Amino acid sequence: MNIHINRSSETPFYLQISCSIQNLILSGELSRGYKMPSERRLAEELGVHRNTIIKAYGQLVDDGYLIVSSKKPKGYFVKEIADGRFPFQRFFPLEKMIRYHFNEKEKLFLDIFCQSENEALLSLGGIVMDKAAYPDEGIREIVLHLANASQNEAERMKRNICSLLFQENMYINPKNIQLVSETNQALNHLMTLYLKEGDCVIAEEPIVPDNASIFRNKGIQLVTVPMEADGMDLDKLEAAIRKYAPKFIYTMPNYHNPTGIVMSLEKRHRLLEITGKYCIPVIEEDSQRDFRYEGGRLPTLYSLDRYRSVVYLDSFTLTFPYGIKTGYIVGPTDLIDTLGRLIIVDETSVSSMGQYMLNEYIERGYFARHVQRLAARYARKLELLCRGLDRIADKGIHYTRPKGGLLLWCTLDEDINERTLFREAQKRGLLIIPGFLFYPKGYPGAGHVRLCFSNIRDEDIDKAIAILGQALDSSADSSKVEGNHEQTE
Numbered sequence: 001m002n003i004h005i006n007r008s009s010e011t012p013f014y015l016q017i018s019c020s021i022q023n024l025i026l027s028g029e030l031s032r033g034y035k036m037p038s039e040r041r042l043a044e045e046l047g048v049h050r051n052t053i054i055k056a057y058g059q060l061v062d063d064g065y066l067i068v069s070s071k072k073p074k075g076y077f078v079k080e081i082a083d084g085r086f087p088f089q090r091f092f093p094l095e096k097m098i099r100y101h102f103n104e105k106e107k108l109f110l111d112i113f114c115q116s117e118n119e120a121l122l123s124l125g126g127i128v129m130d131k132a133a134y135p136d137e138g139i140r141e142i143v144l145h146l147a148n149a150s151q152n153e154a155e156r157m158k159r160n161i162c163s164l165l166f167q168e169n170m171y172i173n174p175k176n177i178q179l180v181s182e183t184n185q186a187l188n189h190l191m192t193l194y195l196k197e198g199d200c201v202i203a204e205e206p207i208v209p210d211n212a213s214i215f216r217n218k219g220i221q222l223v224t225v226p227m228e229a230d231g232m233d234l235d236k237l238e239a240a241i242r243k244y245a246p247k248f249i250y251t252m253p254n255y256h257n258p259t260g261i262v263m264s265l266e267k268r269h270r271l272l273e274i275t276g277k278y279c280i281p282v283i284e285e286d287s288q289r290d291f292r293y294e295g296g297r298l299p300t301l302y303s304l305d306r307y308r309s310v311v312y313l314d315s316f317t318l319t320f321p322y323g324i325k326t327g328y329i330v331g332p333t334d335l336i337d338t339l340g341r342l343i344i345v346d347e348t349s350v351s352s353m354g355q356y357m358l359n360e361y362i363e364r365g366y367f368a369r370h371v372q373r374l375a376a377r378y379a380r381k382l383e384l385l386c387r388g389l390d391r392i393a394d395k396g397i398h399y400t401r402p403k404g405g406l407l408l409w410c411t412l413d414e415d416i417n418e419r420t421l422f423r424e425a426q427k428r429g430l431l432i433i434p435g436f437l438f439y440p441k442g443y444p445g446a447g448h449v450r451l452c453f454s455n456i457r458d459e460d461i462d463k464a465i466a467i468l469g470q471a472l473d474s475s476a477d478s479s480k481v482e483g484n485h486e487q488t489e
Contacts, residue, residue, distance in 0.1 A: 011442030014055035026236040036076040048129040110208040124451040125431035129321040134371040149356035181325040203250040206438030216315040229261030255288040255405030260451040281309040293379035324354030388465030395472040418447040424471035
C-alpha cells in the first residue's frame with residue numbers, strides 16, 4: 001500500500017495515513033470490499049505505533065470510508081460508495097442559534113492577517129493591499145461631489161457591474177445581481193438560505209480557513225477534494241459526490257487561494273457536466289480575476305453554464321480598497337429575490353456614498369485604467385519574488401509560478417517543518433502563512449507556505465527573501481537536532 005509519511009509535517013501521523021487511504025479509496029485503487037491490512041501489520045510497514053493505525057482507521061470509519069467487522073471475516077473493509085442522483089432542494093433559512101467559535105488554525109490565520117498591517121513587520125502574510133494600490137486618479141474631484149450621491153446608487157452600481165461583466169461574456173441584467181459587502185458575506189448568506197445542519201458542501205483543498213469556518217460554524221459538513229495542476233481532481237470530486245450527496249460545490253477556478261492554480265477550460269466544461277448530471281449547483285468565487293499577468297482570460301463557469309446552476313461571487317475589495325467593501329452575487333432571479341429579503345431582515349447594507357464613488361470611478365473610465373496599472377504593478381512584484389526564491393531554492397523551498405493573483409504557493413522539503421519555519425521567520429520580522437492552516441484535517445506529504453505579495457514594497461522583497469533563507473536554514477537545523485521521531489498523538 002503506497003503510503004508515505006512526512007515525519008517533519010505539522011499534520012499528525014494518523015491524519016496523514018487516513019488522508020492517504022481516503023485518496024486511495026476515492027481514486028478507485030482500493031475498491032469496495034477490500035480488506036485493509038491489520039493494525040499491527042500496517043504499523044510495522046509504516047514504522048509507527050499500532051495506536052496510530054487504530055486512530056487512522058477509526059477516523060476513516062467515522063468519515064464513512066471503512067467499516068469494521070468483529071465477526072468472521074474480521075477486520076476493516078472499504079465501504080461501498082453510494083451511487084445515484086441527488087436532486088438539489090431549496091431549504092428555508094435555519095431558525096436556530098449559531099454558536100460561533102474559531103479553532104486553533106482559524107485563530108492563527110486571523111492573527112497573521114491582523115499582523116499583516118503592522119508596519120514594523122515585513123509581510124508576505126495576509127491579503128492586504130498596500131497604499132500604492134489605492135486609486136488616486138480623479139478621486140479628489142469625485143469626493144468633492146459626494147453630496148450628489150442618491151438613493152438609487154445601488155441600481156446604478158448593478159448596471160455598472162453588468163457593463164463590466166459584459167466584457168467577460170456574462171450577459172446579465174440588474175435583476176440577477178445582489179449587492180453585498182464582500183464574498184465571505186455572500187457565502188455566509190447562501191449557506192444560511194439553502195442549507196441546514198448536517199448538509200454537505202464540497203470544496204477544493206487547500207481551502208482558506210475563514211471560508212472553512214463559515215461551513216463549520218453552521219454545522220455543515222465540509223468535504224474537500226485535492227487540487228491538480230489544472231484545477232480540482234474531478235475523478236475524486238465525482239466519487240465524493242456519489243458518497244456524500246452535497247448541496248453545493250464551492251470553487252475558485254481563477255487564481256485559486258492559496259495555490260494560485262487556474263482551472264483549465266477542459267476541466268471547466270467537465271465540472272459543469274458532472275454537476276449537471278447530479279443536479280448540484282456551483283458557487284464560483286472570482287475575487288482575484290483582475291490580477292492577470294499572462295495568458296488569455298478563460299470563460300467563467302457562469303458564462304459556460306447551460307443549466308443555470310452557477311452562482312457567481314466577486315468583490316471590488318482588492319481593486320478599490322477604500323474601506324467601501326462592495327461585492328456582489330450573480331444568479332437566477334428567484335435566488336437573488338430571496339437573498340434580497342434575507343439581507344433586509346439581516347439589516348446588512350452597502351454604503352450609498354461608497355457606491356457613488358465607485359460608480360463615478362467606473363463611468364469616468366478611471367477604473368479600467370486603474371486595473372491595468374494594478375496588474376502591471378503586481379506582476380512586477382511577483383517577478384521580484386520569484387527571482388528571490390530562485391536564489392534560495394537550494395534551502396528547500398520550491399514553487400510553480402502562477403499566471404495571476406496575489407499569492408505564491410510554495411512546497412517545502414520534507415526536513416522542514418512549516419510551523420517551525422513560520423516561527424523562525426516571525427522572530428526575524430517576516431510574516432508568512434504556514435500551509436497546514438489550509439488543510440482542515442491535515443495532509444500527507446511535503447509541507448507548504450503561502451506568500452502574499454500584496455503588501456510589501458518592491459525594495460523590501462530582497463530583504464524578505466534573505467530572512468526567509470535564514471529561517472529555512474534554522475528550521476532545517478532544528479529538524480536535524482530533533483531527528484526523526486514520531487509525533488505526540
